[in-house]
Amino acid sequence: MEARGIGKGFTGMGWEENVRKVVPYTPGEQPDKEGTIKLNTNECPYPPAPGVGRKAAQLAADKMRLYPAFPEETELAQELARFYQIGRDELFIGVGSDDVLSLAFMTFFRSDRPLFFPDITYSFYDVWADLYKIPYETKALDADFVIRKEDYMQPNGGIVFPNPNAPTGILMDVGQVEEIVAANRDVVVIVDEAYIDFGGTSCLPLIHKYDNLLVVQTFSKSRAMAGMRIGYAMGDSRLIKYLNDVKYSVNSYTLNYAALQLGAESVKDEAYFKESCAKIIRTRDNAEKRLAQLGFGFTKSYGNFIFASHSSVPAREIFEKLKQNDIYVRWWGKKRIDNYLRITVGTDEQMEALYGALERICGHQSNAPLQSND
């Protein structure tokens, strides 16, 4: 590096002093080997609604020369507002829920008091807090990995948690969510409902009662459109206005023409959406039985994944051996959860391949004592 600096004109790289240095979030691996079974990033195993494919074939290249429409003025916004029975001024659309959450962190968490979120949760929260210099405090889940609502009743600068929580899949009922929101009227509470469509009940109706609640959802899981990057937030129109002001101070145009066109088609097809979620729930229910027979314990998941721990074989070992079999699941190696795997619910066929591999890796453990956390 020294040598290189000298090669470029004797700079000491003085500019490096004033660089924002951060440790980025590490997403799950994206192997592109044919035949890989990808159960590591909670993608949907089924394709998007058929209308999405039909519309894709009709995208007009000539439209691409123009800047895209503002999301709030598109058919996508219209369809989402209709689907959720909310006003278009109660809806914000971004480039995946990560974009929405990142902007919301930047917009709403400006207090000197700490932001609260669980110790075991979506691992992007502390990355955004660090990036935007937001003070924060994590609140430990209880021994069963459940969020203790009392922890969120102390003075704070904001609250964020996923419901169901990730990577545990544990659902908080709407009554408890309301208690937290009601007890924190002077800060913004973000409920990250990325996984709400797999059996949970959304707290969305509460946005009409509490102006400090922002509900965030995504097209990446239940709508099978992770590749198109669409996420959205719903809340009081003033929350949405502040979010839009910051968004339009970062980048006027974020969702491209294709995302806007195809997203709308997905929302139109309610029957396909419901059937797709129902299939995943059925496969998840079956997976619980099969994994239990293989010696796994797990939390009760309301996500499109199962958070599981084996009674005798270490998670890391299973993770590595599955990878050798071209089956990818997620393992973090973090405190408290280093003996757990997060396994995305795939197709029934993919899951059978997984069970077969697990049987080889873990041996016949059907009589082993179960280690369950719920």
Place this chain on the structure above:
Amino acid sequence: MEARGIGKGFTGMGWEENVRKVVPYTPGEQPDKEGTIKLNTNECPYPPAPGVGRKAAQLAADKMRLYPAFPEETELAQELARFYQIGRDELFIGVGSDDVLSLAFMTFFRSDRPLFFPDITYSFYDVWADLYKIPYETKALDADFVIRKEDYMQPNGGIVFPNPNAPTGILMDVGQVEEIVAANRDVVVIVDEAYIDFGGTSCLPLIHKYDNLLVVQTFSKSRAMAGMRIGYAMGDSRLIKYLNDVKYSVNSYTLNYAALQLGAESVKDEAYFKESCAKIIRTRDNAEKRLAQLGFGFTKSYGNFIFASHSSVPAREIFEKLKQNDIYVRWWGKKRIDNYLRITVGTDEQMEALYGALERICGHQSNAPLQSND
């Protein structure tokens, strides 16, 4: 608002105190009336390369269920690296050049010293500076709207300017750019080359000589893909790494599957790209003659637009009257440039319609004295 707060449970909207309040950038209008002649946002009047349309028809809906590839690992990055003869580690790709610039502001301009940029320039710079709390000082262009390089030789926390400058279109030669970069080795200098393909010479080769130079370009103008949101930065691999670290701390996946696929097709077709730029340059050259005959003076533009002022009719009046004729150009009403219009170079047919309307609005001014700024 009071009443509403009360309706929602007696909140005083305490959360509002800690909201980041900003004044967003205002982009040009996007009228969607059929037959409108849109010469207000510097879009390309010609469609993207034919390969883009062909590829669009082949987008696979099933691929959309997966998260998109990381931009740096895609064919798009490969094609750009080949086109510009740079390493893939010297390239960063974002959601339009606004995304790239916004991330670069956040990443590199962290000094207590002020960021420098021209007083008349792309009006997003001060918005980002305000958003990220970056101290800044604008440097006045000279009476002919030319950047005075000496102004950028004083102690500062970073430098950014477009080349050619916007909205003047005035080009700085590479030698002068190099003087500025060389005199500021302890800060990052961003050269925003959104309009470089319309006759200017890029300072790109300097990135191999100066590790503090970041060159930003876009697919929105010369590549006719504003609707797909693709921009990129080129610079020393360490600059790019820092930029990526921040990017991956904001949102792991930004460019969607469609943008990645279609962007690559655009870069492959060099002949189309060159011909498209050449056509715009020819129309611009002709527009200079025609506008002069109509009584306009203008700077020598190297952009896909002309920055023009009429000898007798106020810019605002022309702007309003053109709009009544469904012809949109850009007018800011800001100090120093409130008698100027920025007119995007359209097709020859669109420009003829413009000249016709201007003739009606400004009368026959062909003998009026010209007011030229170059």
